[in-house]
Amino acid sequence: MVRAWFLLAWTWTRAAAQYPGTLLAMILGAAVSTSLDLVAIVILFTHMPSLGGLSAAEAGFLYGASQISFTLSDVAVGSTDKLGRHIRAGSFDAMLIRPVSALVQLAAEDFTPRKLGRLLPSAAVLIWSVPRLDLSPSDLVLTVLMVLNGAVLFGGLWVLAASVQFALLAGHEATKAFTWGGASMTQYPMSLYGQDLVRAVTFTVPLAFVNWQPSLYILGRPDPLGLPEFVRFLGPVAAVVVCLAAVGAWRTGLRHYRSTGS
Amino acid sequence: MILLDGVSKRFVVYGKRGGLRRERKVVTAVERMSFTVAAGEFVGYLGPNGAGKSTTIKMLTGILSASEGVVRVAGLDPARRRAELARRIGVVFGQRTTLWWDLPLKDSFALIRHLYKVDRRRFTARLDELTELLGLGEFLGTPVRQLSLGQRMRGDLTAALLHSPELLVLDEPTIGLDVVSKATVREFLARINTEEGTTVLLTTHDLGDIERLCRRVMVIDHGRLAFDGTLDDLRATAPADRTLVVDLAPDATPLVPPQGIRLVRREGPRLWLAIPPEVSAASVVARIAASHDVVDIALHEPDIEDIVTRLYGRTPQDQYS
Numbered sequence: 001m002v003r004a005w006f007l008l009a010w011t012w013t014r015a016a017a018q019y020p021g022t023l024l025a026m027i028l029g030a031a032v033s034t035s036l037d038l039v040a041i042v043i044l045f046t047h048m049p050s051l052g053g054l055s056a057a058e059a060g061f062l063y064g065a066s067q068i069s070f071t072l073s074d075v076a077v078g079s080t081d082k083l084g085r086h087i088r089a090g091s092f093d094a095m096l097i098r099p100v101s102a103l104v105q106l107a108a109e110d111f112t113p114r115k116l117g118r119l120l121p122s123a124a125v126l127i128w129s130v131p132r133l134d135l136s137p138s139d140l141v142l143t144v145l146m147v148l149n150g151a152v153l154f155g156g157l158w159v160l161a162a163s164v165q166f167a168l169l170a171g172h173e174a175t176k177a178f179t180w181g182g183a184s185m186t187q188y189p190m191s192l193y194g195q196d197l198v199r200a201v202t203f204t205v206p207l208a209f210v211n212w213q214p215s216l217y218i219l220g221r222p223d224p225l226g227l228p229e230f231v232r233f234l235g236p237v238a239a240v241v242v243c244l245a246a247v248g249a250w251r252t253g254l255r256h257y258r259s260t261g262s
Numbered sequence: 263m264i265l266l267d268g269v270s271k272r273f274v275v276y277g278k279r280g281g282l283r284r285e286r287k288v289v290t291a292v293e294r295m296s297f298t299v300a301a302g303e304f305v306g307y308l309g310p311n312g313a314g315k316s317t318t319i320k321m322l323t324g325i326l327s328a329s330e331g332v333v334r335v336a337g338l339d340p341a342r343r344r345a346e347l348a349r350r351i352g353v354v355f356g357q358r359t360t361l362w363w364d365l366p367l368k369d370s371f372a373l374i375r376h377l378y379k380v381d382r383r384r385f386t387a388r389l390d391e392l393t394e395l396l397g398l399g400e401f402l403g404t405p406v407r408q409l410s411l412g413q414r415m416r417g418d419l420t421a422a423l424l425h426s427p428e429l430l431v432l433d434e435p436t437i438g439l440d441v442v443s444k445a446t447v448r449e450f451l452a453r454i455n456t457e458e459g460t461t462v463l464l465t466t467h468d469l470g471d472i473e474r475l476c477r478r479v480m481v482i483d484h485g486r487l488a489f490d491g492t493l494d495d496l497r498a499t500a501p502a503d504r505t506l507v508v509d510l511a512p513d514a515t516p517l518v519p520p521q522g523i524r525l526v527r528r529e530g531p532r533l534w535l536a537i538p539p540e541v542s543a544a545s546v547v548a549r550i551a552a553s554h555d556v557v558d559i560a561l562h563e564p565d566i567e568d569i570v571t572r573l574y575g576r577t578p579q580d581q582y583s
Contacts, residue, residue, distance in 0.1 A: 004376075004377065007373070007376050007377070008373070011362070011365065011369060011373050014369070015362075015364045015365050015369070089358075090355070090357070090358045091358070093320070093325050093355070094355070094358070094359070094360035096323070096324065096325045096344065097323050097324075097325065097348055097351075097353040097360065098348055098360075098377055098378075099345045099346070099348035099349045099377060099378055099379075100345065100377050101345065255327060255341075257325070257326065258273055258326070259320055259325055259326055
């Protein structure tokens with residue numbers, strides 16, 4: 001499956017590389033537009049010394065980690081977002097007649113290195129914030145694991161959101177609330193939000209496990225919700241649960257897939 | 263090669279009933295269909311639009327799962343073992359391409375080689391062979407979106423055959439093609455069926471495709487198998503009227519249809535007459551020409567839809583409206 005994904009992604013990259021100027025401009029464009037988020041955060045901190053009880057370096061740590069996780073997941077499976085469009089155009093049928101998982105084909109469809117441009121500003125922020133925090137080597141290892149786990153969790157959310165489109169063909173605007181919305185939400189410290197919202201993203205759509213809960217441990221902060229210590233380490237559990245739900249939803253959607261006329 | 267036993271496919275459709283209320287309706291696209299196709303056969307699969315042709319094909323290829331009944335293609339249950347089956351069958355949709363829109367044809371083929379895990383030597387030999395047979399040479403480097411319909415269809419056929427499938431399923435492969443492209447495609451299909459022994463299942467609205475290619479014809483209507491036999495048998499079972507179009511001179515005497523001939527439609531000086539199969543068209547033409555001042559006269563053979571319509575004893579719809 002991984003091999004097929006890279007094969008398809010490589011083919012799409014080559015197709016995109018037929019117009020090298022455009023490709024470069026798009027990568028830079030993605031980097032610039034993501035940097036605007038960053039500008040907003042910098043402006044915020046020039047006016048306030050702390051955000052939700054966190055220092056600039058800590059907030060930057062959360063921002064960078066969340067953005068890298070999200071971008072990695074978007075690069076890997078973000079194209080599943082276009083399922084509804086492929087179903088309507090009939091191109092999803094074409095994926096179903098090939099001997100490779102339709103999910104893999106959908107995920108790699110239209111791959112462009114442009115999305116990788118978004119890694120630049122988020123990596124820059126993370127690299128800026130880490131030396132300003134008092135992190136042990138084991139904390140750094142945990143940070144890497146947290147980012148990867150966050151990517152898997154977001155990846156599960158993408159697929160879950162895509163599976164909804166089997167039932168709601170034009171549902172991608174609604175499901176974006178959970179993918180892009182989740183990415184925006186996790187950029188900021190959760191202590192900014194109302195407690196009920198934070199409970200919701202801890203126990204239902206487990207966005208709090210992308211970066212917030214593990215970071216509380218890494219940064220040595222108490223949980224504003226007062227959840228017990230072991231919750232900080234439930235990230236992998238949340239990721240596994242989301243991925244299992246995603247696989248289940250995808251299979252169910254595929255089994256009830258109705259195709260389009262003709 | 264193909265086995266269907268008591269296969270049905272039902273869809274649930276929601277109709278609008280104003281406001282947020284929705285009406286739930288079950289539509290049966292295919293109903294208790296059973297047939298078998300042996301290896302090496304060339305079968306035409308006919309039926310009017312909405313009869314369930316595409317639904318059947320989608321069940322055979324594993325895109326849709328059957329609501330009930332048994333489907334077996336090359337011994338496999340398509341919906342459950344779709345990926346495995348994909349390696350053994352080729353599918354072409356005439357209405358849309360299965361190639362990658364932005365990739366040059368040869369890159370699409372190279373990708374297919376990897377996806378289907380075709381050995382490089384066999385792939386090269388096969389591609390050379392297909393390139394020659396279908397005349398792909400001049401546009402192998404062109405992105406699919408820039409190909410003409412005929413070129414694209416030849417590209418799609420090649421893509422479906424690169425892995426040397428045992429079964430080729432074609433959904434209206436000649437739709438919209440010009441006469442030359444149609445001939446190329448037909449000749450090619452006949453060849454891979456006879457020389458390589460590939461089983462072919464073909465849906466089409468084009469009677470020419472059927473006459474030229476299919477030894478066996480299956481007709482489906484309202485989701486049921488209505489006929490299964492040769493084309494001649496089909497014509498004999500359900501003989502359909504031919505249509506005679508007569509243009510009278512402006513000052514000609516009004517035409518009274520001869521005994522046994524039905525006047526289908528009249529539009530100014532032009533008349534449409536239905537000639538039953540047992541009546542000789544020549545005698546009708548002669549009688550009309552003898553007694554009336556005729557400007558022009560044309561005879562239309564019944565097309566496949568008429569035959570299918572007759573098969574069901576429905577009143578033939580006015581096809582000129």
